[in-house]
Amino acid sequence: MSLNPISPSLESVEALCQSCGACCSTFRVSFYWAETTATSQGCVPVEMTEQMNLYRSCMKGTSSATPRCAALEGQIGQQVRCTIYENRPSVCREYQVFDSSGVINPRCNEARKKHGLTPL
Numbered sequence: 001m002s003l004n005p006i007s008p009s010l011e012s013v014e015a016l017c018q019s020c021g022a023c024c025s026t027f028r029v030s031f032y033w034a035e036t037t038a039t040s041q042g043c044v045p046v047e048m049t050e051q052m053n054l055y056r057s058c059m060k061g062t063s064s065a066t067p068r069c070a071a072l073e074g075q076i077g078q079q080v081r082c083t084i085y086e087n088r089p090s091v092c093r094e095y096q097v098f099d100s101s102g103v104i105n106p107r108c109n110e111a112r113k114k115h116g117l118t119p120l
């Protein structure tokens with residue numbers, strides 16, 4: 001957790017994430033199955049997902065013992081890109097890197113630690 005909360009801009013958060021990518025290779029990324037293109041309203045490419053049960057899907061690759069989202073391109077901690085950024089699932093869209101006080105989400109540092117990256 002940051003001892004000196006900051007107020008990061010959207011641009012600086014995007015730049016930070018583009019040089020990290022740890023969360024996309026740490027957690028299971030699951031969401032309501034109807035977010036996929038298996039339905040006419042869905043946008044997440046269904047071929048990049050796995051059906052977990054009747055109601056939930058996850059991004060392919062994220063439910064393994066060594067998770068890595070199939071949509072992630074690049075090298076963790078260097079340069080990464082979400083290849084389905086415009087169509088990523090709600091769980092990725094809603095993830096807050098910093099709270100309203102500018103304090104880092106502890107999940108970020110959990111993921112970064114797993115990949116040997118310095119905490120934020």
Ligand code: SF4
Pocket residue numbers: 016017018020021022023024095097107108109111112
């Ligand atoms: S772990 Fe945090 S800083 Fe790194 S890519 Fe994910 S959201 Fe961004």
Ligand code: SF4
Pocket residue numbers: 023024029059069070071072073081082083084085088089092
């Ligand atoms: S869909 Fe994109 S943002 Fe979400 S986990 Fe995969 S690579 Fe990361």
